[in-house]
Amino acid sequence: MSAQIGPQVITSRFGLSESWTLRAYLGSGGYEGLRKALTMAPEDVHKATLDSSILGRGGAGFDAGRKWGMLRKAEPVYLVVNGDESEPATFKDHALIEADPHQLIEGALICAYAIRAARVFIYVRGEMALGLERLQSALNEAYEYGAVGANIFGSGFSVDVVAHPGAGAYICGEETALLESLEGKRGYPRIKPPYYPAAIGLYGAPTVVNNVETLSNLPFVVRNGSEAFHALGEGASRGTKMMALSGHVRRPGNYELTFADVTFRELIYDPALGGGVREDRALKAFIPGGVSAPWFGPQHLDIPLANEKIAEAGSMAGSGAVTVMDETACAVRAAWRISRFFHRESCGQCTPCREGSGWVDKVMRRIEDGNGREADLDLLMDICDNISPGVRWPPAQTTICVLGPSIPSSVASGIRMFKDEFLEHIRLGGCPFPPDRLRASLAHA
Amino acid sequence: MPHLSEDNLERARALVALYPEKRSALIPALHLLQEQDGYVSPEGIEDVAELLGLTPAEVRGTASFYDMFHLEPVGKYVVAVCTNIACMLAGAYELLHHIEESLGTHPGGTTEDGMFTLEDAECLALCGNAPCVTVNWRYFGDMTPERWEALAEDLRAGRLDAEVPPHGTLCRVRRSVGLLAGGAAGGATGPMPAVDVTTSRTTPAMASTVLPAPAGDGAGGAASRSPGTGAQAGRQAGEGS
């Protein structure tokens, strides 16, 4: 089996030495896209983006060009780059920022030009210290080079770019929480309406929020034309996608793959990609799009990596994080660990999310610890039902943001796919999967 | 008397100048404070509050929302062990257990010598090199108990001082210019003070981290393990086509 691996749109510099420097960037076509964009009318740059049909790579998959088109007509306009990447098992933006910060800056500038942004803020997850250093270095170089700041490349267009560190809160990846955080507040997602930052965003001004990967595609789109981009992939899924592969595979890592060209099976088993399940064990389940997504089983392996195909099968492509569990993985522990994540990371505004996440965490933990009761499974499903009525996919939302409705995904997947395993925990009064250091490690948490 | 040093106050004011509204500088200013004191100290909170026109209750309330801000003193090195799904599947709890025993402390605790504070972290975005830990937010992937011991030894001996600065130091590269574009969001603020040309390019730590580094080739042990985030990204330019 050999996967079709297409062109590298955003990772082409990953192998260059000191790829994050201006020298390496300029040596490989850097800033040509921006130079070209600046010779075009902003509307034409916007049109190129629309024509490329690039969907957001941050998880929600919203058409980027359409998003820009929704900006309320008012000044100033801001561009905010979402580099908060904290969705468990997602590590693509981390790589893009560290390996190719200039590409991100260039993409952001192209967007800023198209929407006539007054300022660009790149919100980088605080823990990414090296990424912040490389990005700030790159920005300093870009300023000196004339690619950022006043009268960029003599075009008359001026814009400043500010790199802004986060401080450790998953919810700040949600775009409205990110804006609050950028305004120096607690990262509380904003209640909708207004539905989009495009109407009321940063400081109440119309704002575009785009993901790091989304913007990193723009230099290619402008340089090579929207047709070149659109030619990759099919249906609504165009271009390439960074797939962050983790878990029980031989070669975990980031892979840039052309949309729809590759199936999950290829991603996991191709020797040039995942290289197969660790120690040739059987695949038990995999999470196709981050921990908010319902799990898939072996029967889903032949689904191609395309947003709509994954959605049809009852889950989501999300941010492109694929986590593989082999037969040695405990489904209860995995689902519990994800519940614990949501419990710790709920911002705490909405009652169902704040209290429900904690409740689910505690019950799941009790089952994993061997103190579960059979009635707990119904209880868990009912708590999930109270968090997101119906426990269906896509989930019903009764909370301010979609973190809440994401809580049930792993719990319901675990219970639905591996009910016996849950019951076994309850019967045995403990976890059947060794080794188990978890209890000891958490006794003090 | 302000608690922030002269230099840091000036840096904080320069940060404020980057945003249309003062309060936006809150998180960067708190990082600055944490860089100075090793934690978000009460005295510093009052300075930051005054600088941004907030009450200390607001500054503390906001700071406490974010995991990276420590409102109590911590060890010289904050060791965050990711135990989220990908790392857990790669043995993160076993690793955490080992580190707990080895350091004699538990998540949330600090070793008696004040050297390490241990944390049990959510996903740190280095899942391709699971399990991973960060030490003062410098990444170390593909961690094993043995490599942890070597890393701890290097840290204690000061061999990694260049790569792993004291707790609180986030970005060692300073912005080299203020706002230049002006425009609707605010006027140009001209050059920033204290431009440090030596750090505005490449820091020693960055120079010593190699990227990409293929997984598992162990170039020089844990100490020089790079965040191999790009290790298998797509096909390398050389091997492509």
Added chain:
Amino acid sequence: MPETPERGAAVNITLDGRPVVARAGEMLIAAAERAGTYIPRFCYHPRMKPVGMCRMCLVELKGPRGFSLQPACYVPVAEGMEAVTESPAVKKAQDGVLEFLLINHPLDCPVCDKGGECPLQDQTLAYGPGETRFVEEKRHWDKPVPVSSLVLIDRERCIQCARCTRFAEEVAGEPGIDLAGRSDATEVANYPGQPYDSNFSGNVVQICPVGALLAKPYRFRARPWDLQQVETTCTMCALGCRVAAQSSADEVVRFLGVDSDPVNWGWLCDKGRFLFEALNSPRRLSYPLARRAEPVGNGSSGARAPLAEVSWSDALSEVVTHLAEARGDRIGVIGGARLPNEDAYVWSKLARSVLATDNVDAQLGDGLPADLVAGLPRATIDEACSAPLVLLVAPDIKEELPVLYLRLRHAAREGGTKLLEVSPAATGLTGLCAASLRYRPGELAAVARALSGREKVTADVAGVPAAEVEAARALVASTPGLVVVLGRPSLSESASGAAQAGLALAELPGVSFLPALRRANVHGAIDFGLAPGLLPGRVGLAEGSEWFEHHWGPVPAQPGLSTLGMLDRAAAGRMDVLVLLGADPVSDCPDRALAKQALEKARFVVAVDAFENASTAYADVVLPAAIYTERRGSFTNIEGRVSWLGQKVTAPGTARPDWMIAAEIATRLGRDIGASSLDSVWAEIRRVSPLHASVEPDLLMSYRGRDGVVVGTDGTGAVPAEVSPLDPMAAHGISSAELHPAPPGELRSQLHRALGAGPVLTEGTPVPPPPRRIGLGDLEAAGTSGLPAPAHRAGASASPGGVPALRLVARRPMWDGGTLVQESPSVRELHPPFTVALHPDDLARLGAAGGAALRLVSRRGSLVAPVVGDKSVSPGTALVPFNVPGAAVAELVDAASDWTEVTVERLEAGS
């Protein structure tokens, strides 16, 4: 897109299948409530912005893809909206939220202050699941910890609705508490070591939907089911906030704010909320006191006998004896601002028609001339808060009329009202003002004249740079509908500056005024005739004498003296009887030396009061009065709004209402002044005072009339067209909302009753006089009878050490040395320390550091105070708090001067 309908316009929605007319701009939760459908909620508060956090109010809304659950508190009504508030899905969602809220909530209702009136408890009973399915460990926090000296928090009970933190930030602008932590570890916290000190902290206790926030003065005082309640009006300042006074075992134990739409929106200041403690003070006067013959102070001549309890009969006959002997113009009645309207009327009638004196003044030289207040065109609070521009020529509103500060703050932040301030020092509103003109103390009138002028200002005025004055003038000139909040920016300037400012500004077309007089029912006192030259109904003595003689019998021909005039005359030994009607001029008159001398030199002093105070020390007879919550009556606020004062408890001992004391005195003097009951008094008032013809006590006591009636100078009265029911989640604990569901019988007084409809005119009777009116044209004629002659006595001298003399700025803090504050144990220590604040430059010139002791010397007296440097204080001025315990700034003030100058001198350590 369909056009957005105008705010308030009718919007048709379908609620549970029935058509409902909502108002554009309101949230579904509010529209449903008005239509009688109560949607449960926790975080929503009708006076704050919705945040949609608790998710209790989820209802089903029809959208393009069918019905979905949405928070009713966060969905504005829209034409054609279809909402279902009762369906299995809604019920399940609400049950779920309640269950979630309870999993971490302790089950300590039996020992919780809120137990029995707790929305969480109530809604659990109404909507909640039967038994708990939560067997895990609950969240733990340390049990009640203080967030301030008045408020504690029990974080285990907190349901994270953020009502308190939102109030602190959004409503009061004092974010001294904030949410901290994340997820289910979110807590409400002040900054360690910095208590949540706010003039409004009690509101967070009232709006907390559970027993997480607790007020120290109420904690463990009563159980809700023991509480009795009456709705009344707060009399702690002149704003007239609606309150529910609650008692247990005949003791007032709690005040809660009632949402009065035109006044307080449910808020109270801490003074209004917590000063009930004074009612229960063991030092309340319960029996009359008089000085009995033998002096005890062995030997020293002139020592007076101590006050001792006597019978009412003895006390009154002593009073009457002195009154009978005195000539009318040698009798003075000082005070009356504490009195309800009815009592002010009866005392006013007693003074004029029985005692034959017009020397009556409810203000203590610390207010504005009453005829000016009565005569200026008046704005309502709502009018001020919706005006495009409000000019503040006033004391610090945040300290003196605290809830007006909340209203103005809201207007400035949410309503598009611009604020402009003229003040010698920064105030609580300065931060919200478009500009704040810092004039030199004593020269206010010049600034006001410049602002009212049509000419451009080209030179500095009273120390304010020309450009600033000109910008403000231009703004005033170009903004029609100006409202001036007029009061005394500093008590160490004479009233004439503010009075002249008012007169000058009255020339602006379309201007109206909201008086910023602080003391309780001072407007009732003015409107009912406790002011020299002013008869009930804001009628001038000259214009009204014929009418009043017809009703009352002879009244004095000449206008009498103001308080300062009476004190002056008494100090000169020419006053036979001074009546202190709930007044303490020694503490409250800006000129303490004058007050003391006057009381010493008056032949006979009778005080009617609830407490002994600095002035009763000079009284020969003290008569105990029943005060608020102990008697019924009515109240007039700064807008001229008359509202009802309810009674809940019995007065201590033999204390009785002031009107009864007046009636008794009249009777003993052989006159019947026709005051046999409150009803008879009101009946007479409506006959005699055209201004009050439309005010019916029955209406005031009713549910419909709870917001009171604004009396208009044209004899009309306006009651709100609609009184909304109280939101039980905004006013939990208040039960009177249901006590008077409708006015008794027909609403006899229709809105906008025409002038003259009250008094019956028969041939030969005089025509009722019009109320006083100051407007264009008659400014000079209007005069300022209450004004002392403005006479600044020059003589600025340099302080030792070369620092020029400083002009004093004296302002009242909310917490001060006032009797009621000092008799309330929970708050008596909350006053600011006595310090003098100087601009750092002046401080440097003195060579003093913050904390050093300074001696302030005026031509009247001297005081020693620690100094603080404060950049907000204008150079050349010294800012001091008026009347804080331990320091009487009034010792320094010469009330007859336009300003008070002090020299400052640094004391060596230890001296």
